[in-house]
């Protein structure tokens with residue numbers, strides 16, 4: 233009993249020292265968080281986060297064969313921008329875990345394989361990583377479903393979709409992907425992972441490419457979606 237108390241006090245002190253040395257910072261506004269919150273996001277910033285409820289997820293799954301975790305609000309935009317362009321890839325790690333937990337809670341479907349939306353090798357070299365790979369890796373860890381990083385390849389270095397309308401996005405992504413390991417995907421049910429679902433053009437082009445080799449069950453799950461009604 234005495235030992236337990238001493239051990240407890242020791243851990244408490246160590247924890248305080250570590251917190252002092254490395255305080256948690258809000259991943260949106262970068263201010264120090266003094267009280268521990270889920271997501272390492274401060275109370276002010278988390279007010280902007282809208283997590284989809286079960287009914288919306290179910291409706292979207294029926295309609296589009298997939299669903300998203302967050303509505304794409306201003307703070308989610310900042311967060312995605314930070315991990316894509318400001319060398320903060322570690323944010324994607326936290327969010328990938330959250331995606332896994334959220335997906336499990338919704339329990340709408342399961343699959344054999346996870347495929348992150350690939351980026352072109354030139355863009356990967358420039359950015360240093362593919363954000364969807366990181367989301368998929370952590371998502372996979374939570375769910376225990378393997379990730380296939382290599383079978384779907386982005387062969388076309390498309391221009392950034394931002395600012396394009398739906399038709400332009402479809403045109404921009406036409407024949408952008410290809411399959412290199414056909415035998416790895418045949419007969420599997422697949423979840424495509426991405427950060428944002430906007431018009432669905434990217435997910436649909438990936439789906440079309442995978443479907444072209446005869447795979448039938450293809451779903452998606454994204455971190456965020458710009459559509460609040462499904």
Ligand SMILES: [Zn+2]
Nearest residue numbers: 258261274277
């Ligand atoms: Zn904040």
